[in-house]
Structure formats: C-alpha cells, structure tokens
Amino acid sequence: xxxxxxxxxxxxxxSPLFRPIKYSLFPPLGLCTLAAYLSPDDExxxxxxxxxxxxxxxHPDLVVIQAYITSAFRSYKIADHYRRNGSYVVMGGLxxxxxxxxxxxxADTIILGPAGDAWPRFLSDFRARRAEKKYxxxxxxxxxxxxxxxxxxxRERYLCPNSIVVSRGCPHRCDFCYKEAFYAGGKSFYTxxxxxxxxxxxxxxxxxxxxxxxxxxxxxxFANALFDGMVGMGRVFQGASTVQALLKPGLLEKxxxxxxxxxxxxxxxxDPHNLNExxxxxxxxxxxxxxxxxxxxxxxxxxxxxxxxxxxxxxxVFDRTVEWAVQNSIxxxxxxxxxxxxxxELYKRMLADNRILHSNWDLYDTRHVVYKPEKICAAALERxxxxxxxxxxxxACMLRSAAxxxxxxxxxxxxxxxxxxxxxxxxxDLLIRTRQVTRMLPMLETVLAAYGRFxxxxxxxxxxxxxxxxxxx
Ligand code: SF4
Numbered sequence: 001x002x003x004x005x006x007x008x009x010x011x012x013x014x015s016p017l018f019r020p021i022k023y024s025l026f027p028p029l030g031l032c033t034l035a036a037y038l039s040p041d042d043e044x045x046x047x048x049x050x051x052x053x054x055x056x057x058x059h060p061d062l063v064v065i066q067a068y069i070t071s072a073f074r075s076y077k078i079a080d081h082y083r084r085n086g087s088y089v090v091m092g093g094l095x096x097x098x099x100x101x102x103x104x105x106x107a108d109t110i111i112l113g114p115a116g117d118a119w120p121r122f123l124s125d126f127r128a129r130r131a132e133k134k135y136x137x138x139x140x141x142x143x144x145x146x147x148x149x150x151x152x153x154x155r156e157r158y159l160c161p162n163s164i165v166v167s168r169g170c171p172h173r174c175d176f177c178y179k180e181a182f183y184a185g186g187k188s189f190y191t192x193x194x195x196x197x198x199x200x201x202x203x204x205x206x207x208x209x210x211x212x213x214x215x216x217x218x219x220x221x222f223a224n225a226l227f228d229g230m231v232g233m234g235r236v237f238q239g240a241s242t243v244q245a246l247l248k249p250g251l252l253e254k255x256x257x258x259x260x261x262x263x264x265x266x267x268x269x270x271d272p273h274n275l276n277e278x279x280x281x282x283x284x285x286x287x288x289x290x291x292x293x294x295x296x297x298x299x300x301x302x303x304x305x306x307x308x309x310x311x312x313x314x315x316x317v318f319d320r321t322v323e324w325a326v327q328n329s330i331x332x333x334x335x336x337x338x339x340x341x342x343x344x345e346l347y348k349r350m351l352a353d354n355r356i357l358h359s360n361w362d363l364y365d366t367r368h369v370v371y372k373p374e375k376i377c378a379a380a381l382e383r384x385x386x387x388x389x390x391x392x393x394x395x396a397c398m399l400r401s402a403a404x405x406x407x408x409x410x411x412x413x414x415x416x417x418x419x420x421x422x423x424x425x426x427x428x429d430l431l432i433r434t435r436q437v438t439r440m441l442p443m444l445e446t447v448l449a450a451y452g453r454f455x456x457x458x459x460x461x462x463x464x465x466x467x468x469x470x471x472x473x
Contacts, residue, residue: 211239
C-alpha cells in the first residue's frame with residue numbers, strides 16, 4: 001500500500017517572501033508516530049509543507065492529513081484533490097476534532113482526538129475494506145507504542161530535529177485551550193513509561209532535545225524520575241512548564257541538573273481577573289517574578305507567553321506587559337491576540353454572547369482579532385500586539401533586559417540568545433530556503449550548554465547551598 005502523510009502549511013507560514021524560523025523548528029512527529037503502525041510492506045512518505053514543496057501529481061492509496069485551524073482550508077483543498085484522483089483520505093488533528101462535520105465534507109474518514117488505538121483500528125478496517133467514517137480513541141496510553149519512524153524525518157530541514165513527546169495532554173483546564181475538547185471521552189493527561197522515554201531519548205543523536213509536551217513538569221513523579229534518569233546523559237534540553245510547577249521546591253533544580261536550559265512558560269496575563277475569567281487557576285496567586293528568579297538561578301532561560309485582548313485588558317496592557325517582561329529579564333517572549341478556537345469553552349461563551357466576528361479560520365492565527373473585545377477596539381488590539389513584539393525585541397529593550405542580570409556572562413548569553421532569534425531573521429530565511437537550518441544546531445547547543453556550564457561552575461564555587469527559597473505552590 002502506498003501511504004502519503006501530509007502536514008499542510010499554516011497560512012501564516014506560506015509566504016514566498018519570508019520564512020520565519022519558528023516554522024522550521026520541529027518535524028511532524030505526530031505523522032511519524034502514525035507511520036510506525038504501518039506494515040513493513042507499505043511504502044510511506046511524510047511531507048511537511050512548511051519545509052518542502054508538496055507535489056500533487058501522485059496517486060497514493062491512502063492520504064493522511066493533519067489539520068490545524070490555520071491550515072484547515074489548505075488541508076481541505078489537498079484532501080479534495082486526492083479524493084478526486086481516487087485516493088482514500090483520512091484526516092485528523094486539532095481542527096478536525098473541533099469541527100468533525102466540517103472535516104467530513106472533505107475526508108473519507110476522520111480520526112478524533114489523539115490517534116491512540118483509533119489509528120490501528122482504522123488501518124485494520126481499511127485493509128479489510130470496511131473503514132468507517134469516524135474513529136475515536138478509547139484507550140489512552142503511551143505505554144508500549146511502537147518506536148516513532150524517525151527515519152522519515154528530513155533532519156537537515158529542522159533546527160530541532162530531536163523533538164520528542166513523552167506525555168500527552170495537561171492536568172489543567174484553561175478555557176481557551178483545545179485540550180479539553182481534543183481529549184474528550186478519555187484521559188486527558190498521561191505519560192510514557194519512564195524507561196521507555198529514557199530509551200527513546202538515548203537513541204537520539206547529538207546533544208540537544210526539544211520536549212514538545214504541553215507540560216513536561218505536569219506529573220511530578222514522572223518528571224522527577226525522568227530527570228533522574230537523564231542526569232549524566234550529557235543532554236541540553238528545552239521544554240514547557242507552568243509557573244506553579246516551577247515554584248515547586250526541587251523539581252526545577254533537578255530538571256536543570258538533567259540539562260534543562262530553557263523553559264516555555266504560559267504567563268498569559270498579569271491580571272488576576274483575566275486569569276480567573278479563563279480558568280487559569282494554576283497561575284492565580286503565584287509569584288511570577290519569584291518563579292523567573294528561580295529559573296534564572298538554575299541557569300535556565302525563560303520563554304514567556306502572553307495573551308492580549310482578555311476582557312480586563314485595556315490599551316495599557318501592551319506597554320505594561322513588555323515593561324514587566326524586560327524588568328524580569330525574560331530572554332524571549334511570544335505574544336498572542338486572544339483567539340477563541342472552535343470547541344473551546346471560550347468559543348462557546350463568545351458565540352452565545354454574539355461576539356464571534358467570522359469563521360475565516362485562516363485568520364485564527366493569534367495575530368488577528370476574530371471576536372469583539374471588551375475594553376479595547378480591534379484595530380488598537382492588533383496595533384498593540386505588533387508594537388509589543390517590536391518593543392520587546394528592540395536593541396534598547398534587549399540590552400535593558402539583559403542588564404537586569406547580575407553578571408556579564410549571563411548578560412551576554414541573554415543578548416546572543418534573544419538577538420539570535422529575532423535580529424537575524426534574514427539569515428534564518430536564507431538557511432531555510434537552502435535547507436541548511438540544521439547547521440545552526442551546534443550554535444544553539446553551544447549557547448544552551450555554556451549557560452548551564454557557567455552556572456554549575458558558579459554553584460561549585462559557593463560555600464552555601466544554591467537552593468532558592470521556595471515560594472507558595
Ligand atoms: S496549562 Fe497550557 S496546555 Fe494546559 S490547559 Fe492550560 S493552556 Fe492548555
């Protein structure tokens with residue numbers, strides 16, 4: 001059987017003029033995971049349209065398409081094309097799970113939620129020519145899954161080819177997150193067996209690893225055991241955590257010893273009313289600044305994520321947020337305009353209040369306003385969003401932010417890391433076009449590894465324990 005797996009490009013990633021590095025970071029792990037369930041006789045290819053051209057002149061038996069909201073229309077076009085030409089099309093992913101009826105107009109079969117046991121069931125039915133229209137996973141586990149088909153990853157096209165997922169879902173329930181709807185009907189947070197995760201990590205070449213888990217520190221027992229097992233492996237890694245988990249005594253320190261060098265943190269908003277409104281309870285009454293101090297003291301950099309346009313936000317939110325991020329010496333930040341994704345609680349609420357402006361999914365990219373904001377007009381919200389990026393990554397702000405750190409080495413590291421992402425975009429663009437992105441990986445590893453090494457040396461020179469006083473958790 002000939003199987004073609006496709007990750008269609010997000011609309012915002014398709015510009016022929018400019019390709020930001022963020023679309024060439026991670027390979028399509030989900031599709032390579034599904035490929036592992038095919039039989040050795042099957043001929044399979046994986047095409048990631050963010051980094052390569054999609055050729056449409058072939059005739060596979062089975063086409064598998066993973067759709068996100070801003071790639072939905074593109075995905076449907078591709079699906080329609082292949083169905084017209086006689087291929088069987090199966091679709092899955094976040095957007096398909098959000099709007100199954102919409103997807104079913106373009107696919108022969110859809111898979112809802114994490115593919116889990118639904119995908120092998122579909123495959124077996126498809127081979128027996130009795131495939132159904134819809135499959136939903138009922139068994140939620142990562143235990144004993146076949147090894148991901150990493151041989152299908154075109155490593156040279158990604159900055160972080162060693163991306164890995166050791167858990168699925170998240171223990172929290174923020175109302176703007178896809179997670180609740182995506183994992184409906186079963187467990188919404190589960191992990192690999194520690195030994196299996198460590199064995200997978202051990203097989204990855206090189207030094208750098210990017211954990212794509214929604215919340216790597218979400219299961220404390222698992223995270224502790226994972227980091228224990230990683231000590232001595234000589235890895236440097238990046239991953240995501242909540243503020244709450246970063247404030248837990250001991251866990252962050254262990255992550256840093258295992259090689260954590262940067263952490264993505266969803267601060268979302270500095271306003272407790274907004275946190276309450278969106279059920280981001282895990283951030284409520286947490287000392288954000290203390291969490292950042294702890295992270296920095298462990299030699300780990302912070303990538304903070306912020307959302308603009310929540311109901312208590314006014315026109316001051318942009319300057320206030322950027323200034324706070326600079327004062328707290330956050331190395332990198334991502335800003336988003338609040339986006340009510342279909343099927344989330346936020347979307348349902350806004351729909352009921354007649355606040356959703358349209359269903360042009362291409363514009364649900366967190367850069368456009370797709371709902372009626374409360375205390376700020378849509379145009380000001382979009383302007384403020386762009387200004388926040390411009391200001392945060394201005395040399396003046398980067399230098400001021402770096403200067404908050406107490407030693408020259410950390411200051412230089414801050415500037416080279418933040419500047420590397422945002423000030424050298426034309427170089428990234430060239431590397432992406434010439435398919436040489438992975439050549440920058442050693443530089444990334446050097447920056448990340450050196451940061452941790454410096455902190456280890458500093459720690460070794462201290463007479464007192466370097467533990468940070470724990471905050472409330
Ligand atoms: S913490 Fe993150 S992944 Fe978890 S529910 Fe909230 S937004 Fe979603």
